[in-house]
Amino acid sequence: PLREAWFKEAVFYQVYPCSFQDSDGDGIGDLRGILSRLDYLKGLGVDALWLSPIYDSPMDDMGYDIRDYRKVLAEFGTLDDLDALIAGLHERGMRLVMDLVVNHSSDEHAWFREALADPDSPYRDYYFLREGEPDTPPNNWRSFFSGPAWRWFPEAGVWGLHLFSSKQMDLNWGSERMRADVVDMVRWWRERGVDGFRLDVINLISKTPGLPDGNETIGALTGFTGLEHYFHGPRLHEHLRQLRAEAFDDPDCVAIGETPAIGAQMGKLMVGDDRGELDMVFNFEHLENPGRTRFDAYRYDLRHLKRYYTRWQADYGDGYWMSLFFDNHDNPRMVSKVDPRSEHRVAVAKLLATVMFTLRGTPFLYQGQELGAVDQRFVALDELRDVESLNLAAELAATGTPPDEVFARVLAGTRDHTRVPMAWDASGGFTTGVPWLAGDGGHAEINVASQEGDAASVLEWHRALIALRRDSPALVYGETLVERSGSRVWRYRRRRGAEEYLVVLNLGDRPARTAPPPAGAELLLASGSGTGSLAPYEARLWRLG
Ligand code: ISL
Numbered sequence: 001p002l003r004e005a006w007f008k009e010a011v012f013y014q015v016y017p018c019s020f021q022d023s024d025g026d027g028i029g030d031l032r033g034i035l036s037r038l039d040y041l042k043g044l045g046v047d048a049l050w051l052s053p054i055y056d057s058p059m060d061d062m063g064y065d066i067r068d069y070r071k072v073l074a075e076f077g078t079l080d081d082l083d084a085l086i087a088g089l090h091e092r093g094m095r096l097v098m099d100l101v102v103n104h105s106s107d108e109h110a111w112f113r114e115a116l117a118d119p120d121s122p123y124r125d126y127y128f129l130r131e132g133e134p135d136t137p138p139n140n141w142r143s144f145f146s147g148p149a150w151r152w153f154p155e156a157g158v159w160g161l162h163l164f165s166s167k168q169m170d171l172n173w174g175s176e177r178m179r180a181d182v183v184d185m186v187r188w189w190r191e192r193g194v195d196g197f198r199l200d201v202i203n204l205i206s207k208t209p210g211l212p213d214g215n216e217t218i219g220a221l222t223g224f225t226g227l228e229h230y231f232h233g234p235r236l237h238e239h240l241r242q243l244r245a246e247a248f249d250d251p252d253c254v255a256i257g258e259t260p261a262i263g264a265q266m267g268k269l270m271v272g273d274d275r276g277e278l279d280m281v282f283n284f285e286h287l288e289n290p291g292r293t294r295f296d297a298y299r300y301d302l303r304h305l306k307r308y309y310t311r312w313q314a315d316y317g318d319g320y321w322m323s324l325f326f327d328n329h330d331n332p333r334m335v336s337k338v339d340p341r342s343e344h345r346v347a348v349a350k351l352l353a354t355v356m357f358t359l360r361g362t363p364f365l366y367q368g369q370e371l372g373a374v375d376q377r378f379v380a381l382d383e384l385r386d387v388e389s390l391n392l393a394a395e396l397a398a399t400g401t402p403p404d405e406v407f408a409r410v411l412a413g414t415r416d417h418t419r420v421p422m423a424w425d426a427s428g429g430f431t432t433g434v435p436w437l438a439g440d441g442g443h444a445e446i447n448v449a450s451q452e453g454d455a456a457s458v459l460e461w462h463r464a465l466i467a468l469r470r471d472s473p474a475l476v477y478g479e480t481l482v483e484r485s486g487s488r489v490w491r492y493r494r495r496r497g498a499e500e501y502l503v504v505l506n507l508g509d510r511p512a513r514t515a516p517p518p519a520g521a522e523l524l525l526a527s528g529s530g531t532g533s534l535a536p537y538e539a540r541l542w543r544l545g
Helices: 031-035 038-044 079-091 110-117 176-191 216-222 236-247 264-271 303-316 334-338 342-358 387-398 403-413 458-470 473-477
Strands: 012-015 048-051 068-072 095-100 104-106 129-131 150-153 158-161 168-170 196-199 254-258 280-282 323-325 362-366 479-482 489-496 499-506 522-526 539-543
Touching (some): 031 079, 038 458, 068 176, 079 095, 104 110, 110 158, 176 236, 236 254, 236 264, 280 323, 303 479, 303 489, 323 342, 342 362, 342 458, 342 499, 342 539, 458 473, 458 522
Parallel strands (some): 012 048, 012 362, 048 095, 196 254, 254 280, 323 362
Antiparallel strands (some): 129 158, 479 489, 489 499, 522 539
16 A cells, blocks of 8 residues: 655755855855745745755765764854754745765764774774785775775775775774764754755665675676675665664654665665665666766667656555656756757756656755756866766876867766756856856856746746645656557656546657547646647646546
């Protein structure tokens, strides 16, 4: 049976704190800035905010490298500001989900400093520190951010494991004391009023004991030698259950796992209603066409999206719940990937929104997506700030790739595309100072002020869909029935009891013919004319009963 829950009905909105709203002119977004924009979010129909990390951090990976889990980064504000944000959200009937980054901490975290300084420290076991020789890392694992997954610490004569940047040291979940400290910290945030967590790379927390070498064949295929020893490790489910039971055993607290490289079946093991682990996960397979990676420049074929969701919606059934998303702070804009031509921008953005708000699952918007924001036109490598991009560029350059090719490849996939400031009005509206990241987010053409109240805008399309979903148990909980159609058209119905909707989407950039809806259908939304052949990327939504 299908279980109802607030987080299944809610619309989530991801705020990237550095780039949402600056309140003090230093060019860096902050908590007071976010607070000042809550009415905008409420007006859009957002129910819950997911805040990317706001903790104290040296910002080597934009806050995903935490120095102190109980402190707010000074540039973002104070704990009092955060309390004010929580109160401001709760007053409006909205909720707050924090980013929980516990696969690793910063190398500047007190635990790590003590672990490194003293071999007998109780914190030594909180990380993967191995004595050895400076030119022989303990195994052949590769970092997600280029190079080996090990850093040599000459001052201590040890190697430290880091699956991400060399300042993000992996925490050892095999340590009972470390796990207890994490539980304490999460409970502390719960007591402050936080309504849930997005658990960063949470499927990576359990590593094969002994950290054996990775299989080179798998390494060659994936680019990440060692992956099979941690992407679904031996104690993963045990650790997730402990977290749920001890840190947030409350049906009102939502737990969303960020789980790269986990497919449908492993995902189900974490989100099944009877598993006691997570409520939903972020799976990423739909963000690229098969055989492509984020750093390939190519046009995304939307037929993949249809195949992916048709399979997942059927497979997940009633006992599992999905997240629905396209943009986030780790990926370029989906609109640009599908069709970078500006004449198609609005239609593509509306099509993607229609999918997000009419399939079964919880929609997660990323700031700017509601405007149909596109990739930034960066012109040079030195405009980029993201550690992943910079490391990749250095690695490519070191292996002899010509500079033009290096830039083209990094540009295709850089995470900085979505990290540029939010576009509030034609002059930006994000800061009175100089933004921390180059780029204007295209604000002269695409911004909140110019779209608000314009019925044809991407923003108002989102508002309409969100309002419709809010009042519709069929769109939230209904079954998904895919209709037969040519491959370029995607037709599905959502039904619950007597309430029923039909969605028809043109997945291509040419007009497409499709059967008319059943007699008596009421057209609610159309991004094109709504009758006859579908215009390129046209989305139509009918109420059938
Ligand atoms: O880029 C990847 C591999 O191609 C992904 O695995 C990506 O790094 C992954 O989605 C993890 O992302 C999360 O953890 C990272 C952080 O940099 C990202 O911003 C965060 O969303 C490390 O904390």
